[in-house]
Amino acid sequence: MEEWKPNPTVKPHKKRSWYLAWKYKLMNQRALRKLCQTGAVLFLLVTVIVNIKLILDTRRASYEEEEESAQDYDDEMLNVEAPRHPVNNKKVLDVEVYSSRSKVYVAVDGTTVLEDEAREQGRGIHVIVLNQATGHVMAKRVFDTYSPHEDEAMVLFLNMVARGRILIFTIKDEGSFHLKDTAKSVLKSLGSQVAPFLSWRDMWTFVGKKGGEVYGEKHAKSPALSTWGDPVLLKTEVHLTSVEDAECHWPETELNRRRKRFCSKVEGYGSVCSCKDPTPIEFNPDPLKDNKVFDVPVAVIAGNRPNYLYRMLRSLLSAQGVNPQMITVFIDGYYEEPMDVVELFGLSGIQHTPISIKNARVSQHYKASLTATFNLFPDAKFAVVLEEDLDISVDFFSFLSQSIHLLEEDESLYCISAWNDQGYEHTAEDPSLLYRVETMPGLGWVLRKSLYKDELEPKWPTPEKLWDWDMWMRMPEQRKGRECIIPDISRSYHFGIVGLNMNGYFHEAYFKKHKFNTVPNVQLKNVESLRKDAYETEIHRLLGEAEVLDHSKNPCEDSFVPDTEGKVYVMFIRMEQEADFTTWTQLAKCLHIWDLDVRGNHKGLWRLFRKKNHFLVVGVPASPYSSKKPSSVTPIYMEPPAKEEGAVAVPAVAAAEQT
């Protein structure tokens, strides 16, 4: 006991004086100290013995399990199912909700279903949805309504919740600063008396049934700007309804069985669980004629963003030529809800115990997913790799079906990607046009098995290297000068705004205005010209036909490009050597396209659209296409802004990545 110290991180409490007195007393009683020591030793001994026994038992068990019990079928007892939780027959639930500056918790019938006392996270309004018949937690969300737009997300979520569900609210730290009137009135419509008057650093708890009675509400006002309201603890009872009342009565079909299982478990998915007119979960898009990618496995890489996954899978399963049997969703972690989403759509899902942290965790998850994909589909030559925060274009598989033979035959190709880093609303125009680029865009792409198995997998960064898998794949050691094929108009759309390297600001600046193809069955133009040598011919033809723009004008100005349509223009910028992107970066900035690193180039050439004209940018003299520059034209040079001005408010990590 001598070394026993109070926990320095424990926050001061009102009970502090009593606690100190008790501690003091304890320290002074020798006998008691002795007793404590003996007790501790005894406890230790018991623990050791129990642990040893446990280890021995598990060893024995694992040994037995491993033995080939070929002689006797009756021996095997693998995978004995654990007994299910007994059905709760109680008609009343005790609910406890606590709100304070540094801690929130919710307990249902004595079981803690939410507890958050982590520092510097979990700020805002926590919402829990309970099933009104079983009392099970169906959704758990936190909306940081101290920050902008989070209240809109909360309203969206609350609108998705089915009538009759039990809603529990509690504030941690601050939840009112950006809680706008719309959100307040939604809370009011749920029966809250306090919500319309919630203000800075108030504490608040509320329990009610959606579209029904209020079970309780408690509120503590903050007395001053610099202080928080007193913690509030709401204790109340909730009366459960019968299971029949809580469920919809859809016709008995296999699809509805899946729907029912899903809808009785989770909340916040809106019309898929609507009793009257549920949205379909099977899509049956038109099959593709002569589909070359029907047998290509599709790996969906997912984390714990089930709502994203839901949106993603809907769009994927609606794409023409999709083959649901080839889809596997890889979930990084033992999260239940993403798995529920996977099962709702009747797909197969695989969970992955997280290895390592942050970017390395994502990277290990990618590796495991890719390896597993090729194990599960051993005769596949390719795999399509998707992420949970992508919308998939209706002609995604059609696009791949028309181009995949290039990846098979042209060894100078690294991948086919559905994403054009530079394809924004104002810079992409032609759904039938493809490019070759030296950068690997990711965000919906095709990987060749031989590339993975022979080159990438054996060298994949190990968990202790905190590398991004995509940055690693872009490194010259891996890419070896090979290129990717991309469409002018992307076949995927990156909608995720929460993620490892992602936030609302970043998304708004770089992803929101990205162009996304919605036209079905686009016939790609001149696919054969994407082969290595043919592409050079094509570029020379384009440059030969291109009109040289007026280099005395400011390239950032709209008037730099004439008000025409369907013409080809070229401009020349200064690019001293292969890695000199000074002017390009400035140009990209003023054109409002991707400027955080260099993307979309092919031998010092960039191709995009401006005012519906094809717009070529050639870096002189580094690009081999510099010879096309008329001698009278001086390449444009744009100076980077001085350091102070140039301080962009994007964090360095985000700048390097776009997962």
Add this chain to the structure above:
Amino acid sequence: HVVRKFLGLISSHDIPVYLIDPLILGLVDKDIEQIRSSPDGPSPECKYFCAPRDFTTFALLDKTWKHEVGLFRTAEKMGFQWLKIINKDPRLDGMDDLSGMEIPLHYIFKLASHAIHLVVFYERSGNYLWHGPLRLKQHMDRKFVPFRKLHFGRYPGAYEKPELLHVSIDDLKVQIPKNPSTFLEEMSHSRFLECRYREARAFFQLYPDDASLDAVEFRIKAKSLLHLAALTLNNLGVKFWLSSGTCLGWYRQCNVIPHSKDVDLGIFIRDYKAEIIPAFHKAGLPLKHKFGKVEDSLELSFQGEEDVKLDIFFFYEEEDHIWNGGTQAKSGKKFKYLFPKFTLCWTEFVELKVHVPCETLQYVEANYGPDWKVPVKVWDWKSSPSNVQDNGVWPVDEWDDVIQIY
């Protein structure tokens, strides 16, 4: 009767099963020419299916059907009782910490006194088909059918992808393996061993894997050398297995041991063919040395890409043991390595379906002693193995023949 009903059921759901029942295929094989030549001919009597048996066995390729639940509904309506045996997906077993859904391995459909055993085959890396063992879980009806009499399921099995033939036997249209006798022969040696992934993980916890560039590159080379060797020997029809360090790598860590520096294979001397050396030469693997002769202690070494070497040891069977020989080039000394008798099983190693001794532990222990679990970097083939014996010296006049170095 029952088979007819079952075939009706599966064809109504468009599920392509094929017949693998060894008893029926045995009968069919005798009349194979006739059956092949008249695929639609009516048969006068019920010759194949009608013998009194408890069950008939069919195979189903997993990827050819969609797991529709409708099948089982219809089966029930037709009066079938059915049983599904599921277990872990072995294709994910070797992967660190992945847990997928369990997969169906066997189905049994029972009607009256006859049952249909449907074995589900999965394609695995290494271009082969695999079926799982049949293990009952606690709550299952142990008397559903006489499980012990089933022809498939005692062990997991590995097969080549069969070519199928549509035939009509006893007026039933079924698919059978194109060459029933080859299939039956394959079946008798089909036992499959899964790598011990759990133990391999434990091994790497104790001895972290070598992630250096050298190790990575050696593994890539060793893998491609093994693929090339397997292709060459399979084309010749020579049966081989993983031996020595390569076998230890498989058994202990489910991978190539990065510091082993060569690939080792074993071949029974009775399977020796003179074409082996020219075939390897043609495959780009020149002979590096040849020790011993067919009658005694034969050992071949081929030069792979850069300094990776392929060693092939030939094994001689005696009454109560099996041995292979070694030769020291400079002294002409002979060595003998003794192993307890073993049989061969299939396994999957570096995306290849290959043989290993079924009694792997005895094999590895004979070679490496009881401490085989501890990695050793310094290894002398003449003294380190626990099963090495001096075996005299080659007569000097034979040296030109039994010690050939290139």
